[in-house]
Amino acid sequence: MAARVVGAGETAPAKYAWEIQARGLRLRAGRRTAVRGVDLTLGRGVHGLLGPNGAGKTTLIRALATVLRPAAGELELFGERPRERAGLRGLRRRIGYLPQNFGFYRRFTVREFVEYMAWLKEMPKGEVPGAVQRAIDRVGLADRADEKLKALSGGMVRRAGIAQAIVNDPGILLLDEPTAGLDPAQRMRFRELLRELGSDTCVVVSTHLVEDVATACGAVVLIDEGRLAFQGSPADLAAAGTETDLGDSPSERGYSALLARHREAK
């Protein structure tokens, strides 16, 4: 990685215990209540947000990105409650967000796209070119940086999306289905990048691929029908399954066992 000057803000001691803390969080998507009372504490590291389609993963991530206002419950990011009254700017500068189906201007080049996002994230002007170059290098798009987005494959566009999410060196990085559309080699590189980012960032990766979680995440959060079904390590997830459970790998068997247990308990 390219060296850079470490700012005073980065070395200042943290005044919070957890990057993300939620208590009894309820969220609505449209008229439906998508998340019904979730308690979460997430610190640094890579957290895999697992769950079947419709479990509320996207809604939860949008709330963590301060896009969606919680309907009830408490949410604290970096020890602060996101409140419009106080202004969300400070919080949002420290968050990176990759939406599930993110749109882009097709005529933008990769660099223009990431630069534009850096501008929207209010990064200091002098830092933008270097930060953009670093982000593009990290996702392995350096040789395509000046190509238009419409000329890129789906996997490359997704990597450009990851580049914009990490361009501001966020303390909380929210990635909604980032591995969709990546080929196996890219997926492996992406997992490596995730592990690297997780060393000093709170990364939340939503996915419905159990293998992503088992190989790249340090912790697993399993939600089902808007409720927390399990929180633990990938090893715990694998240990939860038995030979009789559905799945091709220990983690998959653990996943289906935990889901079934959670549904029975209700």
Added chain:
Amino acid sequence: MHASTELISRYLSGDRSIGADTEWALEAHLESCPVCRARLAEATRSAPGVSALVDRGWRELAPVMAASRPASARRFRGTAWVTPAMVPWLCGAVFVTLLAVVFGSVTDAGSVLFLLAPVVPVLGVAAAWSRGLDPMYELTVATPRAGLALILRRTAAVVMAVLPLLAAGSIVVGVSPLVWLLPSLACTLTSLALGSVIGVERAALGVCVVWLLAFLVPVVARLEALPAHAPWSVPVWGGASFLAGVALVVRGRALTTLAPGFRGLGEQGGL
């Protein structure tokens, strides 16, 4: 303050006696100080062992750096004011305005311009902050710049493009621009203030529909005198603008998040 030449040469020769803390401080200083970096480079030339190491480093880096092209010279940042998603709409607005001016000057019906003048900037507000029209909406709303300032900036770009046309048009047609300026302002501010409650897109469309229904129907049907010529018009439009402005100042921050229950693009796939 700069590091001494002596300290730099000791650092360069790998002198352990300078201590870890001094070394750390020197490295941190070197990262931010071009003068001391230049001195270090100068000193490196007289140390063959180090310069060989540096040369090897550069040789190994060369292919990596060749692959990553550095940023080109900065271009004009038009996207700060007008997003590519707004361009077709902007062209349409200019076209419609021209059409109204031509129509107005031929038929001598200045009312068309009067009707159109508030609608054009209001639709500009909608285009500036639209989930449907702007593919980058979901990315944009999560950024610190999202909110009233960005919406106003984009709206201003639209208004700046359309206003001179409308003004020139109304002079050609023979209607004072002052007649529609206040209603325009009132409608634009109302749609923004309302937008902080129900979403900018819905608010703008709602204001347009109400405006057109309230004035298009009577004006076209009976061809009465323009409502704005009535003596009550200035206080009414001025008051409405003022109220909407106050509401906007109070509620403006609400534009930075979506109210609970608003649907976004994100739900299309998973939920």
